[in-house]
Amino acid sequence: MPINSKNIALIAGPAVATACLILVDIPGHPTAPAMLAVALWMAIWWITECVPLGVTALLPLVAFPLLGIATGSETAPRYFNSIIFLFIGGFLIAQAMENSGLHKRIALNMLSRLHASPLQLAMGFAAATAFLSMWISNTATAMLMVTIALPLLKKLLEEHDAEEVGPMAATFLLIIAYSANIGGMGTPVGSPPNLVFLENMRVSLPDSVPSFLEWMMIGIPMVLVGLLVLFVVLGPQLAKLPWNRSDGSQLKQALQALGKARREEKFVAWVLTITALLWITRSGIRSEGLDIPGWSSLLPYKGVDDGTVAIFMASLLFLLRGEDGRPLLGRESFPKLPWDIVLLFGGGFALAHGMQQSGLSFWIGGQLEFLRSVPLPLMMLAVAVVIIFLTEITSNTATTQVMLPILAAVSLANGLDAMSVMLVATIGASCAFMLPVATPPNAIVFGSGMVPMHAMVKAGIRLNLIMIIVVTTLIYLLRPLLPAI
Structure with missing residues (x-):
């Protein structure tokens, strides 16, 4: 060997x-x-x-x-709980979006309206990428958007000096990759670490698990500020990109080539919209001085959760039929599920259960009693630094699976706000911008051959350092919107 x-x-x-x-x-x-x-x-x-x-x-x-x-x-039950089924249901809906081509129509509709300048077009790509990444795989989103962007950029490289245009084309692609990473912060189903957080909250603090809407009250501002930071850092580099308004005309042509929305696209759009509304309104809002009940409180039996909603709505896609008479999802959909990620979730949840069952988490918390005197913002900042740079070289899902049970135990044992500390780690796990191996979107744009390693590292380290401050500050300021512990 x-x-x-x-x-x-x-x-x-x-x-x-x-x-x-x-x-x-x-x-x-x-x-x-x-x-x-x-x-x-x-x-x-x-x-x-x-x-x-x-x-x-x-x-x-x-x-x-x-x-x-x-x-x-x-x-064994830790490997198939409600959070796992939330992931499976969400992935099936995302698969239907890709099969029907709805994700491409959404992207082209947004982009065809924003092509007057390179900066405007980049903003369109960023907005479309971030929005899609809230609901479907960051990998699939990045692949779609890069596929749309490459013909535009290659046309510019052919018509102008490649040495001059190349660095700006690389910046354009980096914006797409980074927008996919940032968009995953917006909803609980946007990125696997978000689901890891919810399960660890359910194990450690079952009465304080944020609802779908409560997560979005943190996640959406995080996405908006993240995109703002992205354009402050990288936007000025696009100013010199040679551009005529006609350069974006092929986006409109691509949209026209799709024709009218087919029946399957409409069905999937309705299923996605209704699913999102059901997720957002299921539990209502619970925070200091505010308690708005959700629709689940009207049901005769308590127990419906986001996993229930995801599976019910995904099941409809196996019943609804497109124009060709075939169901929107068929038996081939199940082998396409990312079972490696499902097992990874389960292993992490089993790990968290074992740490509590054995008393190891409480012992670790006791050994770090000195952290009791550390101010919460400083603790959050330290966690953000460690997680953001650690996920550059490790799977962000695996990192959160290992770290969140430990952070929960340490926080609870030392009187720190466990939700704030765990949220910083979870959101920070999506802020991997430096290396191609850090996230699939990074790898996809690097694989295009138009993004040099030094360009990604240079842009990524600046974003990493800024997002450490952004993530820590926003979570500290917005924490009162979430349930108290």
Whole structure:
């Protein structure tokens, strides 16, 4: 076996876990050393991705029963809970949008109205990308928008000096990638770390889990400010891009080529709209001095959640039929689900359960008692710095799966506002702008061959540093809109 970082990590994971089992003793919590061993093993394998993420996620199903942390029947349900079904339902609706071409029509409708200048067109791309990323995969959104942008940019490169236009074309593509990352902050279904946050809140603070609308009261301002920062940093670089109003005419031509909206597009648009409204209005708003009930309070039985809504509305897509008589979604939709991410979610939720069950989370919180004297804004700032730069080299979903249970325990044990600290970590996980490996949208624009590594690093590090302040400040200021703990 050749010696490289992944092979070293492959051995280091179980080796560190074994050493932990032998050497570590935590008084009062007999299974906590075993839980620490499993957590370190999973963290090493997740961060290095020496095996598929889903394989690491399955470790608790074997380790917990063998080490006495939790039984198999207690651990298995963590892999398929309501948050998982919210993700599956949302992904099925997103798949229907892509199958019908609705996402392309939405994008072209927005872009065809904004092409008078390079800056205006870039703003159109950013707005369309961010909006779509709130509802469908950031990867699919970035791929669609780059596909639309590349012909425009290649035309400019052919007609003008490539050395002069190239850096500005790279900036244009970076704006698309970064807008996809920023847009994912807007809704709970916009990015996997958001769902990880909701499940960890349900485990740690079940009475204070934000509703869909309450999340958006934080997420939408974050998206708007994030896009503003993006254009303050990168917008001026587009001023020199040579441009005629006619350069954007092919956007209108592409929209006209789509023709009138087909039946399947209309059905998917209605399903998406109704789903969003049901999500937003289900729980109402609960904050200091304000309590507006949602529609779920009118039901005779309590228990309907966002996962219920997602699956119900996604199921309609298997019943509704398009102009060709075929259902909007068929049996081929289930193999297309990202089961590796589903397993990754489940493994993280099992990890959080094991840390609570074993008492490890409470012990970690006690060891960091000195943080009790740290002001909350300073704690939030430190978390933002660590998470934003850590996710440049690791999966943001895996990072939040490992970090959020620890941050929850530390915050609760030391009297800090756990929701604020966990929110900073969650939103910060979407702020990976420096490297192609940080997020799929970054990789997609880098793969176009028009974005040099140095351009991404230079733009990304500036955005990282600014977003550390933005994320910390906005969450601190908007926190009163969310349920009190």
